[in-house]
Amino acid sequence: MNIDSICVQGGYTPGNGEPRQVPIVQSTTFKYERSEDMGKLFDLEASGYFYTRLQNPTNDYVAAKIAQLEGGTAAMLTSSGQAANFYALFNICSCGDHIVSSSAIYGGTFNLIAVTMKRMGIDVTFVNPDATEEELNAAFRENTRAVFGETIANPALTVLDIELYAKCAHAHGVPLIVDNTFPTPVNCRPFEWGADIVTHSTTKYMDGHGAAVGGAIVDSGRFDWMAHADKYPGLCTPDESYHGVIYAERFGKEGAFITKCTTQLMRDLGSIQSPQNAFLLNLGLESLHVRVKRHCENGLAVAEFLSGHEAVEYVNYSSLPGDKYYPLARKYLPGGSCGVVSFGLKGGREAAEIFMKSLKFAAIETHVADARTCCLNPASTTHRQLTDQQLREAGVPGELIRLSCGIEDTNDLIADIAQALDKCEKR
Numbered sequence: 001m002n003i004d005s006i007c008v009q010g011g012y013t014p015g016n017g018e019p020r021q022v023p024i025v026q027s028t029t030f031k032y033e034r035s036e037d038m039g040k041l042f043d044l045e046a047s048g049y050f051y052t053r054l055q056n057p058t059n060d061y062v063a064a065k066i067a068q069l070e071g072g073t074a075a076m077l078t079s080s081g082q083a084a085n086f087y088a089l090f091n092i093c094s095c096g097d098h099i100v101s102s103s104a105i106y107g108g109t110f111n112l113i114a115v116t117m118k119r120m121g122i123d124v125t126f127v128n129p130d131a132t133e134e135e136l137n138a139a140f141r142e143n144t145r146a147v148f149g150e151t152i153a154n155p156a157l158t159v160l161d162i163e164l165y166a167k168c169a170h171a172h173g174v175p176l177i178v179d180n181t182f183p184t185p186v187n188c189r190p191f192e193w194g195a196d197i198v199t200h201s202t203t204k205y206m207d208g209h210g211a212a213v214g215g216a217i218v219d220s221g222r223f224d225w226m227a228h229a230d231k232y233p234g235l236c237t238p239d240e241s242y243h244g245v246i247y248a249e250r251f252g253k254e255g256a257f258i259t260k261c262t263t264q265l266m267r268d269l270g271s272i273q274s275p276q277n278a279f280l281l282n283l284g285l286e287s288l289h290v291r292v293k294r295h296c297e298n299g300l301a302v303a304e305f306l307s308g309h310e311a312v313e314y315v316n317y318s319s320l321p322g323d324k325y326y327p328l329a330r331k332y333l334p335g336g337s338c339g340v341v342s343f344g345l346k347g348g349r350e351a352a353e354i355f356m357k358s359l360k361f362a363a364i365e366t367h368v369a370d371a372r373t374c375c376l377n378p379a380s381t382t383h384r385q386l387t388d389q390q391l392r393e394a395g396v397p398g399e400l401i402r403l404s405c406g407i408e409d410t411n412d413l414i415a416d417i418a419q420a421l422d423k424c425e426k427r
């Protein structure tokens with residue numbers, strides 16, 4: 001199946017007389033005739049369901065679709081994108097370990113790694129998103145266990161050189177984890193460029209309607225844990241909390257990561273996505289390929305309009321010729337990047353306020369990647385915990401406006417932006 005068909009039909013194939021749409025299995029628990037049947041599930045000797053905190057059929061159908069979309073071997077849903085990134089990292093990093101991460105990442109993820117995971121004894125080195133091979137290699141330590149970055153960073157809109165990051169990660173025997181929320185697999189499939197694990201905030205384009213918070217983790221099935229067994233004891237030595245199972249042995253490269261993440265982290269931390277939300281997510285996925293195309297058309301038209309306007313100081317949009325990331329976007333995002341454009345007005349923060357207030361289509365929201373256009377000044381909202389220096393490092397200077405172009409009519413959007421820019425100039 002091509003990706004457009006996977007969006008519509010992937011993951012769930014009903015049998016004769018079964019529901020056409022993915023059924024919502026609104027049940028916390030599952031019935032068995034004999035204890036030994038359930039015992040086999042607990043021993044991971046049979047697959048099936050016993051308690052929705054670990055697994056639920058609705059979630060599994062939708063996770064299977066996302067795995068197919070990314071070209072992976074296994075996937076799981078989480079309650080949010082935050083949970084997905086935390087689980088993906090914590091599944092292979094413990095106290096005393098170290099992560100190499102691009103500094104241009106989502107504010108919530110930055111905080112997760114820089115503050116919360118640090119408190120758990122996991123250290124991090126943030127590298128410039130444009131780091132050279134030499135600079136990247138210099139960031140690794142003996143105890144490095146993962147490399148992390150975002151295909152298109154939210155909100156900095158930098159484009160990750162996935163091949164380079166993967167090369168450096170693999171040279172040090174660790175996997176590359178890529179948050180692919182902004183391009184979605186419709187525009188980029190990081191596994192094709194060497195990434196090992198992909199994460200998503202499905203809250204964004206995948207749901208796409210501002211209806212359900214959620215996350216996903218996908219495994220490429222290609223990282224050879226056993227070849228680096230000393231680094232990954234959690235995958236390569238017996239799990240005493242699970243009857244001594246050795247995940248990498250029992251489930252192989254294809255299944256070890258997601259199985260461990262489900263049986264340990266989901267069991268103990270419980271950040272499951274509700275089956276209702278998984279159903280809504282699947283409705284979003286059915287039109288993902290159509291919407292993403294439209295978001296990108298609007299994004300490009302708006303970026304072109306802004307870059308030709310005299311009130312605008314600069315525009316960041318990697319699909320725009322002349323953008324610093326245009327060469328990387330040509331390589332990794334040839335079909336388009338996303339609907340999010342960021343820019344700075346000549347009048348600075350004050351002009352940004354007037355501009356945002358004057359927009360009629362765009363609501364001021366912390367959200368992005370929604371069918372409806374929305375906008376935000378990250379420095380005064382999502383990134384307000386960062387210092388000025390961290391803001392610059394994260395690529396979100398104080399005056400930056402992030403405009404998430406929806407799927408409304410292009411001319412309506414541009415007319416709205418034009419009138420708001422007029423108000424800034426007349427201030």
Ligand SMILES: *Cc1c(COP(=O)(O)O)cnc(C)c1O
Binds near residue numbers: 082106154201
């Ligand atoms: C929003 C976002 C997250 C966090 O996801 P939630 O679903 O809000 O928890 C992580 N990464 C990126 C790139 C995001 O845009």
